[in-house]
Amino acid sequence: MAQPAPAAHPPSPTSHPLPARGRPRSERAHQAILQATQELLLESGYAGLRLEHVAARAGVGKATIYRRWSSREELVLELVSGIGAPRPTIDDLGDTRAALVRAVLDPIMTITTTPFGPTIRTLLSEIAGSGGPGERFRETVVAAHRAAIETIVARGVERGDLRPDVDAPMATEMLLGPVFYRLIVGGALDRDLAERVVHAYLAGAAVPQTDWF
Amino acid sequence: MAQPAPAAHPPSPTSHPLPARGRPRSERAHQAILQATQELLLESGYAGLRLEHVAARAGVGKATIYRRWSSREELVLELVSGIGAPRPTIDDLGDTRAALVRAVLDPIMTITTTPFGPTIRTLLSEIAGSGGPGERFRETVVAAHRAAIETIVARGVERGDLRPDVDAPMATEMLLGPVFYRLIVGGALDRDLAERVVHAYLAGAAVPQTDWF
Amino acid sequence: MAQPAPAAHPPSPTSHPLPARGRPRSERAHQAILQATQELLLESGYAGLRLEHVAARAGVGKATIYRRWSSREELVLELVSGIGAPRPTIDDLGDTRAALVRAVLDPIMTITTTPFGPTIRTLLSEIAGSGGPGERFRETVVAAHRAAIETIVARGVERGDLRPDVDAPMATEMLLGPVFYRLIVGGALDRDLAERVVHAYLAGAAVPQTDWF
Amino acid sequence: MAQPAPAAHPPSPTSHPLPARGRPRSERAHQAILQATQELLLESGYAGLRLEHVAARAGVGKATIYRRWSSREELVLELVSGIGAPRPTIDDLGDTRAALVRAVLDPIMTITTTPFGPTIRTLLSEIAGSGGPGERFRETVVAAHRAAIETIVARGVERGDLRPDVDAPMATEMLLGPVFYRLIVGGALDRDLAERVVHAYLAGAAVPQTDWF
DNA sequence: TCGTAAACGAGACGGTACGTCCTGTCTTAAC
DNA sequence: GTTAAGACAGGACGTACCGTCTCGTTTACGA
Numbered sequence: 073m074a075q076p077a078p079a080a081h082p083p084s085p086t087s088h089p090l091p092a093r094g095r096p097r098s099e100r101a102h103q104a105i106l107q108a109t110q111e112l113l114l115e116s117g118y119a120g121l122r123l124e125h126v127a128a129r130a131g132v133g134k135a136t137i138y139r140r141w142s143s144r145e146e147l148v149l150e151l152v153s154g155i156g157a158p159r160p161t162i163d164d165l166g167d168t169r170a171a172l173v174r175a176v177l178d179p180i181m182t183i184t185t186t187p188f189g190p191t192i193r194t195l196l197s198e199i200a201g202s203g204g205p206g207e208r209f210r211e212t213v214v215a216a217h218r219a220a221i222e223t224i225v226a227r228g229v230e231r232g233d234l235r236p237d238v239d240a241p242m243a244t245e246m247l248l249g250p251v252f253y254r255l256i257v258g259g260a261l262d263r264d265l266a267e268r269v270v271h272a273y274l275a276g277a278a279v280p281q282t283d284w285f
Numbered sequence: 286m287a288q289p290a291p292a293a294h295p296p297s298p299t300s301h302p303l304p305a306r307g308r309p310r311s312e313r314a315h316q317a318i319l320q321a322t323q324e325l326l327l328e329s330g331y332a333g334l335r336l337e338h339v340a341a342r343a344g345v346g347k348a349t350i351y352r353r354w355s356s357r358e359e360l361v362l363e364l365v366s367g368i369g370a371p372r373p374t375i376d377d378l379g380d381t382r383a384a385l386v387r388a389v390l391d392p393i394m395t396i397t398t399t400p401f402g403p404t405i406r407t408l409l410s411e412i413a414g415s416g417g418p419g420e421r422f423r424e425t426v427v428a429a430h431r432a433a434i435e436t437i438v439a440r441g442v443e444r445g446d447l448r449p450d451v452d453a454p455m456a457t458e459m460l461l462g463p464v465f466y467r468l469i470v471g472g473a474l475d476r477d478l479a480e481r482v483v484h485a486y487l488a489g490a491a492v493p494q495t496d497w498f
Numbered sequence: 499m500a501q502p503a504p505a506a507h508p509p510s511p512t513s514h515p516l517p518a519r520g521r522p523r524s525e526r527a528h529q530a531i532l533q534a535t536q537e538l539l540l541e542s543g544y545a546g547l548r549l550e551h552v553a554a555r556a557g558v559g560k561a562t563i564y565r566r567w568s569s570r571e572e573l574v575l576e577l578v579s580g581i582g583a584p585r586p587t588i589d590d591l592g593d594t595r596a597a598l599v600r601a602v603l604d605p606i607m608t609i610t611t612t613p614f615g616p617t618i619r620t621l622l623s624e625i626a627g628s629g630g631p632g633e634r635f636r637e638t639v640v641a642a643h644r645a646a647i648e649t650i651v652a653r654g655v656e657r658g659d660l661r662p663d664v665d666a667p668m669a670t671e672m673l674l675g676p677v678f679y680r681l682i683v684g685g686a687l688d689r690d691l692a693e694r695v696v697h698a699y700l701a702g703a704a705v706p707q708t709d710w711f
Numbered sequence: 712m713a714q715p716a717p718a719a720h721p722p723s724p725t726s727h728p729l730p731a732r733g734r735p736r737s738e739r740a741h742q743a744i745l746q747a748t749q750e751l752l753l754e755s756g757y758a759g760l761r762l763e764h765v766a767a768r769a770g771v772g773k774a775t776i777y778r779r780w781s782s783r784e785e786l787v788l789e790l791v792s793g794i795g796a797p798r799p800t801i802d803d804l805g806d807t808r809a810a811l812v813r814a815v816l817d818p819i820m821t822i823t824t825t826p827f828g829p830t831i832r833t834l835l836s837e838i839a840g841s842g843g844p845g846e847r848f849r850e851t852v853v854a855a856h857r858a859a860i861e862t863i864v865a866r867g868v869e870r871g872d873l874r875p876d877v878d879a880p881m882a883t884e885m886l887l888g889p890v891f892y893r894l895i896v897g898g899a900l901d902r903d904l905a906e907r908v909v910h911a912y913l914a915g916a917a918v919p920q921t922d923w924f
Numbered sequence: 925t926c927g928t929a930a931a932c933g934a935g936a937c938g939g940t941a942c943g944t945c946c947t948g949t950c951t952t953a954a955c
Numbered sequence: 956g957t958t959a960a961g962a963c964a965g966g967a968c969g970t971a972c973c974g975t976c977t978c979g980t981t982t983a984c985g986a
Contacts, residue, residue, distance in 0.1 A: 095955070095956055095957040095958070096956090096957080097956095097957070097958095098957075098958070101957095101958080101959095117410070117414070118410065119332060119410070122945090122946065122947090123946085123947075123948085124945085124946060124947080125946095127959095131959080132958085132959070133958065133959045133960060133961085134947090134948080134949090134959095134960095134961090135948095135949080135950085135957090135958085135959090135960095136957080136958070136959080138948070138949085139957080143948095193410065193413045193414065194410050194414075195410065196409040196410045196413050196469065197330075197331065197332070197406065197407050197408065197409045197410040197411075198410075199469055200406045200409050200468060200469045201330070201406065201407070206471075210470060210471060214470050225490075228490075232492065233491065233492065234490050234491060234492060235488075235489075235490060235491070235492055235493075238490045239481055239484065239485050242463070242481050242482070242485050243490070244466075245462075245463035245466050245467065245472070245482070246459065246462075246463060246482070246485050246486070246490075248462075248466055249458070249459075249461075249462025249463035249464070249465060249466040250455070250458035250459060250462035251462070252462060252465050252466045252469055252470075253457075253458050253461055253462040253465045253466075254458065255413060256409065256412055256413045256465055257423055257427050257465075258419075258423060259458075268452055268455050269455070269458070269459070271452065272452050272455050272459050272486070273459070273485070273489070273490055274489055274490050274491035275448075275489045275491060276448075276486070276487055276488045276489020276490070276491075277438075277441075277447050277448060277451045277456070277459075277486055277487050277489070278446065278447060278448070278487040278488060278489075279445060279446065279447060279448055280448075280493050305978075305979075306933075306934050306935070306978080306979080307933080307934035307935030307936065307977085307978065307979090308934075308935055308936045308937075308976065308977040308978050309935090309936075309977075309978060310935095310936065310937095311936070311937070311977095314936090314937075314938090335966090335967065335968090336967085336968080336969090337966085337967055337968080338967095340938090344938080345937085345938070346936095346937065346938045346939055346940095347938095347939090347968090347969075347970090348936090348937085348938085348939090348969095348970080348971085349936075349937065349938075351969070351970085352936075352937095356969095518930095518983085518984075519928085519929055519930065519983090519984070519985090520928085520929040520930025520931065520982085520983070520984080521929075521930050521931045521932075521981070521982045521983055521984095522930085522931080522982080522983065522984095523930090523931065523932095524931075524932070524982095527931090527932080543836070543840070544836065545758065545836070548971085548972065548973095549972080549973080549974085550971085550972055550973080551972095553933095557933080558932085558933075559931095559932065559933045559934060559935085560934095560935090560973095560974080560975090561931090561932085561933090561934095561974095561975080561976085562931075562932065562933080564974070564975085565931075569974095619836065619839045619840065620836055620840075621836065622835040622836045622839050622895065623756075623757065623758070623832065623833055623834065623835045623836040623837075624836075625895055626832045626835050626894060626895045627756070627832065627833070632897075636896060636897060640896050651916075654916075658918065659917065659918065660916050660917060660918060661914075661915075661916060661917070661918050661919075664911075664916045665907055665910065665911050668889070668907050668908070668911050669916070670892075671888070671889035671892050671893065671898070671908070672885065672888075672889060672908070672911050672912070672916075674888075674892055675884070675885075675887075675888025675889035675890070675891060675892040676881070676884035676885060676888035677888070678888060678891050678892045678895055678896075679883075679884050679887055679888040679891045679892075680884065681839060682835060682838055682839045682891055683849055683853050683891075684845075684849060685884075694878055694881050695881070695884070695885070697878065698878050698881050698885050698912070699885070699911070699915070699916055700915055700916050700917040701874075701915045701917060702911075702912070702913055702914045702915020702916070702917075703864075703867075703873050703874060703877045703882070703885075703912055703913050703915070704872065704873060704874070704913040704914060704915075705871065705872065705873060705874055706874075706919050731952075731953075732952085732953075732954095732959075732960050732961070733951085733952070733953090733959080733960035733961030733962065734950070734951040734952055734960075734961055734962040734963075735951075735952065735961090735962075736961095736962065736963095737951095737962070737963070740962090740963075740964095761940085761941065761942090762941085762942080762943085763940085763941060763942080764941095766964095770964080771963085771964070772962095772963065772964045772965060772966085773942090773943075773944090773964095773965090773966095774943095774944080774945085774962090774963085774964090774965095775962075775963065775964075777943070777944085778962075778963095782943095
């Protein structure tokens with residue numbers, strides 16, 4: 073969840089199997105399109121994004137865009153998928169709390185310090201939908217975060233930091249839920265949020281030593 | 286958070302100060318527009334909503350729509366704002382846990398059992414934005430939920446059910462965050478979710494009697 | 499062909515047969531409508547005339563216009579018909595040439611010195627058409643001119659000023675044709691035109707005493 | 712004044728200086744638009760002509776029309792300008808009278824036997840106006856007729872058929888005026904009219920050998 | 925002195941067309 | 956075979972008027 077580099081163009085996964093007939097595709101045009109899309113997405117939002125404007129700003133014909141991506145959705149998703157996986161937080165050193173704070177802070181930093189934050193905001197509706205974009209976002213970004221948090225929780229239990237009966241599958245919802253909540257509803261997205269979320273998650277709200285729950 | 290009744294048209298905040306010159310606006314047309322919008326929103330999503338189609342289905346001229354709402358956004362937001370406030374949960378009977386479960390379950394039920402669930406999903410990007418629609422949604426729906434939860438938490442503390450040092454302002458984020466998380470990322474939205482969220486929130490994940498946190 | 503006074507409202511031809519129940523029609527509104535129509539016709543032409551604007555400028559409801567005239571055409575025609583007949587040129591004193599000049603000059607003066615000139619220009623297409631407006635124009639304005647000219651020609655023949663074999667029915671075409679020609683094609687509309695037309699009409703273009711024609 | 716062929720699209724006055732970038736304009740669409748305009752103009756008149764209907768009947772997008780003509784007026788005028796110049800009547804064989812009859816008959820035939828007659832009738836108001844359409848009509852159609860008639864008159868004088876002192880500049884008004892008069896006011900437009908106009912113009916109405924004029 | 929009834933101003937109504945903009949496809953000449 | 960350019964058919968946008976209607980108000984007449 074760091075390098076914003078947009079992936080290479082999909083039709084050539086690794087190498088070019090064909091002997092490459094005719095004029096080769098322009099890498100310059102490809103990058104210019106992605107760059108222009110990025111800018112216009114932030115200026116006008118997803119709903120206001122016009123491929124005609126992308127083409128004009130990139131100095132490219134519209135057909136050159138359609139040759140590479142079949143729709144506005146496809147094009148934008150290539151940008152967002154670049155958010156990638158979080159650094160796996162594998163280099164933990166025995167501090168469960170710190171690891172959780174880092175896991176919460178990671179998406180917060182992506183949202184607030186990279187261009188993908190605003191982009192994601194404008195794409196929320198598409199991500200929430202059941203169509204391709206949402207699926208792709210879930211498979212890449214979300215799955216990575218969930219895996220990281222579940223790893224930390226499992227280690228915390230092993231280590232004796234966390235209750236053995238902790239509801240592990242809910243951990244991601246409890247810890248990242250507040251981040252998404254503020255993404256939608258508003259509110260600060262900063263280190264303080266990460267720390268208070270982790271604290272509340274660990275400490276619990278109920279008076280300890282009671283058994284009414 | 287129950288009656289979908291759309292508010293009366295905006296220009297009359299409380300009462301009608303003017304003697305009402307000219308032919309009055311047709312309540313029939315007003316309702317037909319909202320009804321058609323509702324239907325088409327669910328059929329095609331927000332991005333696919335065409336005011337021309339709304340007008341046609343409602344049997345109304347386009348001008349009659351624009352006379353009431355300045356944009357597609359405004360129109361749709363009036364629908365969503367109809368979600369209104371949750372039943373205040375003030376009639377609680379001393380059971381803090383049950384009250385919290387109900388507070389979490391309330392938006393879940395709205396999302397899953399009323400037409401506003403799908404509608405909200407398609408409007409997430411607009412709600413997350415800083416424009417008028419998001420503001421309005423926050424002022425009505427969100428504020429009501431936050432108030433309800435903060436009331437329950439305050440009572441819980443008074444009653445001795447909750448820690449005196451509980452991070453009360455974070456309670457809404459911790460409890461509703463998971464609901465928004467699943468709204469975006471996917472996952473069941475049901476009573477089981479509400480109960481597990483409340484349990485995790487109350488119990489905490491950390492091993493009790495420790496003081497490492 | 500002088501007094502622009504618009505006729506009284508059509509539904510009461512001479513007297514009021516009904517006992518006149520209800521509020522009587524406002525003469526003030528009637529005049530204001532005609533006045534506003536006149537102004538807007540000159541500002542925007544017939545094609546650009548909007549009854550909505552007429553109503554606004556007259557300070558009148560649209561229904562008040564439709565109560566009196568069934569269409570834009572009807573309203574405008576009432577204005578144009580006010581052009582009326584030429585002064586009959588009956589007071590001639592034996593000078594055929596002067597009478598003809600006056601007959602030609604009369605419509606020229608109407609066109610150039612009254613508001614009906616520009617109005618007629620914008621209505622040419624309607625007048626040329628076979629619909630009601632043209633019919634009305636022909637019955638009133640045109641018929642009067644034709645009658646005046648034919649009277650003068652007949653007297654001229656009696657008097658011995660004009661050839662006995664003159665093509666009398668063509669006289670109107672020959673004398674007023676050039677006026678209409680310039681109305682459409684452009685060119686000065688003044689006394690000089692009238693005099694040259696009459697001169698050419700009387701003298702003929704052919705060399706006299708020949709018999710090749 | 713015969714071939715209705717509409718001129719090529721305006722932006723290429725003589726030749727195409729640019730290397731013609733992008734897809735070239737479709738000649739097929741161009742002709743379809745003019746054809747549809749022609750038909751609808753005769754069906755509904757100028758005032759009733761709807762570009763939306765033209766586009767539909769031509770099987771063309773509205774933008775394709777606006778790419779070529781900036782307004783309804785422009786489009787229709789291109790049709791009318793197609794009336795073009797009269798056959799120059801230069802091949803005259805010494806018969807001044809016959810040449811004049813032919814010059815008068817030429818516009819009569821255009822009006823009565825081609826689709827441009829009704830078209831011109833509906834456009835009279837526009838032609839009479841000082842705007843672009845009228846200017847264009849005058850520059851093409853009117854100028855050609857005037858030139859033809861003035862040539863005939865000059866030759867007639869040379870030949871000794873016409874008076875040396877004939878008011879040559881008035882000849883066009885005298886000969887074509889009656890045609891325009893009947894176009895507006897009604898009346899037969901046929902060979903008889905042409906012959907009577909020319910006879911009256913040549914013979915003059917006054918008794919010959921008098922000198923009272 | 926009062927209804928009663930029609931006209932009044934205002935302006936909303938269901939429509940239709942406007943002229944603009946954008947979509948996704950196609951067609952050109954140049955490379 | 957790809958490129959930039961730009962025309963293509965289609966369709967929605969938001970605005971402007973059409974001719975009709977529905978309000979609350981005004982103005983006259985006949986009871």
